[in-house]
Amino acid sequence: MDYRLLDVSIFQNLVTPFEGKKSREDEMDPVIILVEPQLGENIGTAARAMANFGVTDLRLVRPRDGWPSEKARNAASRADHVISKTRIFETVEEAVADLDMVYATTARQRDMLKTVRHPVEAAQIMRQTTEKGGKVGIMFGRERWGLNNDEVALANEILTLPVDPDFASLNIAQAVLIICYEWRMSGQDRKESLPFETPDVPRANKEDMVRLFGHLEEALDEVGFFRPPEKREHMVRNLRNILQKGDWAEQEVRTLRGVIAALQRRHERHHR
Numbered sequence: 001m002d003y004r005l006l007d008v009s010i011f012q013n014l015v016t017p018f019e020g021k022k023s024r025e026d027e028m029d030p031v032i033i034l035v036e037p038q039l040g041e042n043i044g045t046a047a048r049a050m051a052n053f054g055v056t057d058l059r060l061v062r063p064r065d066g067w068p069s070e071k072a073r074n075a076a077s078r079a080d081h082v083i084s085k086t087r088i089f090e091t092v093e094e095a096v097a098d099l100d101m102v103y104a105t106t107a108r109q110r111d112m113l114k115t116v117r118h119p120v121e122a123a124q125i126m127r128q129t130t131e132k133g134g135k136v137g138i139m140f141g142r143e144r145w146g147l148n149n150d151e152v153a154l155a156n157e158i159l160t161l162p163v164d165p166d167f168a169s170l171n172i173a174q175a176v177l178i179i180c181y182e183w184r185m186s187g188q189d190r191k192e193s194l195p196f197e198t199p200d201v202p203r204a205n206k207e208d209m210v211r212l213f214g215h216l217e218e219a220l221d222e223v224g225f226f227r228p229p230e231k232r233e234h235m236v237r238n239l240r241n242i243l244q245k246g247d248w249a250e251q252e253v254r255t256l257r258g259v260i261a262a263l264q265r266r267h268e269r270h271h272r
Contacts, residue, residue: 028130030183031057031137032176033095035151038064038143044075044083045173046140051079053180058086059095059137092139092151100134101126104147104155105175107168112149115157119179122159123186138179140172204248212253213240219260223267 032050037043037060047058060067067088076083089095096102103122104114117125126136139155141147152158161178163170170178204212217236226232246252 029055029057030126030130030180031059031099031135032180033059033061033092033137033139034063034172035061035092035095035139035147036064036142037172040065040069040071041075042143042172043069043086044072044077044079045171046176047072047076047082047086048079049173049177050180051076051082052177053184055180055183056082056085058082059089060086061089061092061095063088092154096137096139096154098135099137101129101136101157102155103136103138103157103159104152105138105140105159105161105179106146106152107160107163107170108146110149110152110158112153114152114155117157117159119159119161119182120186122157123179123182126183127186140175143172202250204250204253208250208253209244209248212243212257215257215260216243219264219267222264 032046032055034043034046037046040063043058043060043063050056050058063069065071067086068083073080073083103117103126129136138159139147139151141151159179161170161175213236216239220226226235
């Protein structure tokens, strides 16, 4: 992939790794293959991005600074389960030998007839392949100039991102994160994949809202808000429309009525 080397230190704090064991078999994971990565920090942040979305199979082809790498482990920020099982290969051919389907990531059009996929579509195809017992992988190239044509030729299809063509450069961790995210979303409902949900609390019904309207309008009458009087009906209607736009919980309506009541008491004290 034509991802030029960027400072990845700012990326390390954007996401927090999931902790604990994965809930599905390792064989279901796509394999992430980094071809000749230059910096241990880039490998580590890519591993962290994988761990965020439950992907753990990382393979490296001739990492420039060797392996193991303490810099990679530090940058992985507790994604040790990914770093510890990382496998090293001398050639791309060896790294993909046991895979049934491989995507080559690139930001450049190549002079070869290969199907080009959006990450959403590619994730769905990969999911279908693994559900039939196949094993899939995604290749990422060098930080400075990506994959060469011979490496792309080993892939079944090309995977590219809908980036701005005037600024197509991503660092490896960012690219891995996007694709691992789409992989995770392809396998489960988006709502169910979230680590927490909207609190399940009683919602305000129409009776609650009508009482809120009446209370507010009473308080506004007391301070002479509706002026001139002939516009009162129109102003009330606008206020009700504004309040009705909210998806109010019962507690929120009670809080608002408490605020109105406090303002009424304050107004009464000032006019004694």
